[in-house]
Amino acid sequence: QRIERAKLRNPDMKVVVVDPRETDSCSLADLHVALKPGTDAVLFCGLLNYLAHHNSLDDTFIQNSTNGFAEALAEASPWTVAKVAETCDVPVKLIEQLFNWFASLPRAITFFSMGINQSTSGVDKGNAIINCHLASGKIGKEGSGPFSITGQPNAMGGREVGGLSNMLAAHMDIDNPQHHATVKEFWQAPNLITKPGLRAVDMFQAAADGKVKCLWIMATNPVASMPNRALVEAALKNCELVIVSDTAAQTDTLNYAHIALPATGWSEKNGTVTNSERRISRQRGLVEPMGEAKHDWEILSMVGRAMGFEEAFAYQHPAEIFAEHCALTAANNNGSRALDLGPLADLNIAQYDSLRPQQWPLSNTHRIGTDRLFADGSFYTPDGKANFVAITPRLPEQQTSAEYPFVLNTGRVRDQWHTMTRTGNAPRLLKHIDRPWLSIHPVDAQVLDVKDGDLIKAEAACSGGIEVILPVKIDDKQRRGEMFAPFHWSATWGSHARVGALLNGANDALSGQPELKHGAIKLIPVAMQSYGLVYGEEALVNALQSATYYYLNTLTSVAACIEIADQRDPQSMVAEVIKHLPKDAQWATLQGPHQLSIVVTRKNKLVLAILLADKPTDIPRDWLDSLYNGDELSPEQINGLLEQQPDDAFLLGKVVCSCFGVRENTIKQAIAEGNNTVAGLGKALKCGTNCGSCKTELASLIESTSAVSKPHLKEETTNEYAL
Incomplete structure (x- = not known):
């Protein structure tokens, strides 16, 4: 949304999307570089070489503020425009255009996130990006710099307090003697670790090997989110003690817990978070913790005291923990480390509760914080200079073969978060996309002889016997030979939705980030x-769940619902289904050559509906909700269920705007009536006027429905805009 607004204010600003897929972000793009997956380092090494050969280096900045440029350029020198284009599988003219814009325009920001980081060479890719900004001097200035968009909320805050196995708290390094001595003295910790611990992938391997005896898993669901699911499951089965702290009552990981601890969620927490611009903000709980749930810091403190460390874990309020953290950031700092919150170390509880957002570093001379780092050309290194890193691009470790010929990319969808332990419980968020899928290019679909909605099994060398079966989504925005699947759905949501089983756990040797963007x-x-x-009462739906080969939970507002598929035809399933019907209810059946419907009622109220056909169908869930939640069923409504014919009012297509529940056909009708801008649709239907995440889809509907040839940003007399 911020980039969209910036583009509106400055139409001359160029937006380039570098992504193998044509995503929604491409609607803003002046240029889409659909490179071959895993070739990002090649692209940016080529850019560095281009800058050097087109008089686009900031020689003064390189001389005064950096080290190692010659070595980095020498390593990048083989990557000509032609070689980059060939390796990245992108037309030469697109590479030239991207390089020319970066070189010639005075300011440039490179946003990057998991597409770069989740790779066996993610650190190299990040350094290749930074090299280009250092070489051109596009850093430490307004509108310029490499900008890593963190993949999780408060990921910055987690790193600040040492939430990684290869670092100490307060951004201090384990292998730096001065840092080690500072933390050891501050906490009076004679047994402070002297080498990095195990990273996530390695830790599960060690648990599987019997080397790790206890795992405490907090605020994550690794059975669903980690690669190589078979290994993670084996590790947890083999581990002597598995403790899980979570807000949810059911996750894939909780199935392996010996001890489950109820923890508070976002709306209950009281503390601080840090965003990507180093801004620390107070988070105040909206509601009191529910049931027996406790804050993570409370749980850790209770365990610490029970282990005999009463004084070290005597915290009574998060303000005390924050003050200690701030004091540690200032210890032996004197400007040598960017993270410095020293002036906040003396806050009392009242001051902490009223704390306004602050950007670190703070100091006695900068008590209000620092809005921009590196503006003076100095960096937080021993000599004050930034270091170029010579990069030799490496391709992904998980390469395709004759047996495994397709590339798998995984990622997120608009309305879901991670493994859906919370967003999956909001029916409104499932109205836009309510199931996982596998995106396949039309040519690949033709070769495989599949069509939209068909089920397809994906296998990898690391699957370990875990079957992954997903509905097909034919998508011409995919590159040929490359597939995409969202990773949110898991065993909690379906019988065959465990996408993590298809990725082998290969990870970056420095960061430990697994290669989640490139499987074979x-x-x-x-x-x-x-x-x-x-559809119907939860106990009945759950009983029938085990009677079918494939199922997928699809949450509704009022009842349980599963999509099913089976290798038996509908008629052959009748006997199995009837065994599970309640004895205290009435039921009616309609059986035809292509479908089978069973409607179960109790005192004329809907109890269960089983609607089967010999091909995929799309029965509106809100139609079923209205019947289940309504009064006694009329004969006409029962007949509608048996014939699988929803009322016309529910045939409005999928939800496009989740905020206001606006459906596709309603939007198309509004477009036909002349509302052919995103702003116009917002005025007419409210869609796109809240979170804004549906604007791209609205623009696509305008393009496909009306005579508008291509959506674009433009000023309007109302000071609103259209996309």
């Missing part, structure tokens, strides 16, 4: 004879 898979179409859904 083979695809096998799955022939099913029955498709449909089971």
Whole structure:
């Protein structure tokens, strides 16, 4: 949204999207570079070489503020525009355009996130980006710099307090003798670690090997989110003690917990968070903790005291912990480390509660914080200079082969977060996209002989017998030979939705980040004879869940619901289904050559609906909700269920705007009536006027529905805009 507004204010600003897929972000782009997955370091080494050969270096900045430029350039010198284009599988003219804009324009920001980081060479890719900004002097200035967008909320805050196995608290390094001595003295910790601990992937391998005896898992769901699910499950089964702190009552990981601790969630927490611009903000709980839930710091303190460290864990309020953290950031600092919160170390509880957002570093001379780092050309290194890093680009470790010929990329969808332990409980957020899928280019789909909605099995060398079966989504925005699947869904949500099983756990030797953006898979179409859904009382739906080969939970507002598929035809499933019907209810059946419907009622109230067909169907869940939540069913409504014919009011297409529940056909009708800008649709229907995440889809509907040839940003007399 910020980039969109900036583009509106300055239409001459160039936006380039570097992504193998044509994502929603491309709607803003002046240029889309759909490079071959894993070749990002090649692209930026080529850019560094281009800058050197097109008189686009900031020689003064390089001389006064950096080290190692000659070595970095020498390593990048083989990467000509032609070689970059060939390796990245991108037309030469697109590479030239990107390089020319970066070189010639006075300011440039490079935003990057998991597409760069989740790689076996993620650190190299990040350094390749930084090299280009250092070489051109586009750093420490307004509108310029490499900008890592963290993948999780408060990821910055987690690093500040040492939440990684290879660092000490307060951004201090384990292998730096001065840092080690500072932390050891500050905490009076004679047994402070002297070498990095195990990173996540390595830790689960060690647990599987019996070397780790206890795992305490907090605020994450690794069975679903980690690669190589088979290894993670084996590790937790083998571990003598598994403790899980979570806000959810059911996750894939909780299935392996010996001890489950209820923890507070976002709306209950009281503390601080740090965003990507180093701004620390107070977070105040909206509600009191529910049930037996406790804050993480309380749980850790209770355990610490029980282990005999009463004085070290005597905290009674988060303000005390924050003050201690601030004091540690200032210890032996004297401007040598950017993270300095020293002036906040003396806050009392009242001052902490009223703390306004602050940007570190703070100091006695900068008590209000620092809005921009590196503006004076100095850096937080021993000699005050930034260091170029010579990069030799490496391709992903998980390469395709004759047996596993397709590339798998994984990522997120608009309305879900991580493994859906919280967002999955909000029916509104599932109205836009309510199921996982596998995106396949039309040519690949033709070769595989699959169509939209068909089920397809994905296998990898590391699958370990775990079957992953997903609905096909034919998508011409994919590159050929490359697939995409969202990673949110897991065993909690379906019988075959465990995408993490397809990635082998290869990780970056420095960061430990697993390679989640590049797997190698083979695809096998799955022939099913029955498709449909089971809707109604939770106990009945759960009983029928085990009677089918494939199922996927799809949350509704009022009842349980699963999509199912089976290798038996609908008629052959009748006997199995009838065994699970309640004895105290009435039921009606309609059986035809292509479908089977069973409607179960109790005192004319809907109890269960089983709607099957011999091909995938899309029954509106809100139609079923209205019948389940309504009065006694009329004969007409029962017939509608048996015939699988929703009322016209529910045939409005999928939800596009989750905030206001605006559906696709309603939007198309508004476009036909002349509302052919995003702003116009917002005025007419409110869609796109809240979080704004549906604007790209609105623009696509305008393009496909109206005579508008291409959506674009423009000023309007109302000071609003259209996309």
